[in-house]
Amino acid sequence: MTKRTFMTEKGPRSVGPYSTATIYNGFVFVSGMGPIDPNTNKVIASSVEEQARTMFTNVKTVLEELGSSMNDVLKVTLYLKDIQDFALVNQIYKEFFDKDYPARTTLQAGKLPLDFSMEVDVIAAYKEK
Structure with missing residues (x-):
């Protein structure tokens, strides 16, 4: 198995x-x-919902660029600057995943890069082409 790195052109x-x-x-x-x-x-400086939508769209863009999709996501780690945003972010989260939701961890983070209000990383299944 060879490790391969990827740099986005669209995200x-x-x-x-x-x-x-x-x-x-x-x-x-x-x-x-x-x-x-x-x-x-x-x-982006806008509502919590719009920030969450942008964040998940970025993940979707990268996965699709690789020939994968949000349906292939197995694990999500979500970092929120303010845990009070949990319910709002969950509403947007549902727009990006089917009912068979991936495993997920959500944490309140004290400080995120570029003063993000939220950040997400994912692990997805991947089939080489």
Whole structure:
């Protein structure tokens, strides 16, 4: 098995020295994604719902760029600056996943990169082409 890294051309660019995703042994590990507009690479300043929608859209974009999808996601780790946003983010989360939801951990994080209000990383099943 060979480890392969991936840099997105359609999603937001990394804000540090790391790849957008790593592919290994039938899995894709997507790096943390925040509410960044992929056109400007700037954090969006809007409602919690719109930030969550942007964040999950970024993950979806990267997975689709790799030939995968949100239906292939096995594990989600969600970091919220304010745990009070949990219910609002859950409503948006349901827009991106079918009823067979992936396993998930949600944490309140003290400080996130670029002062994100939220960030998510995922692990998905991956089939090499």
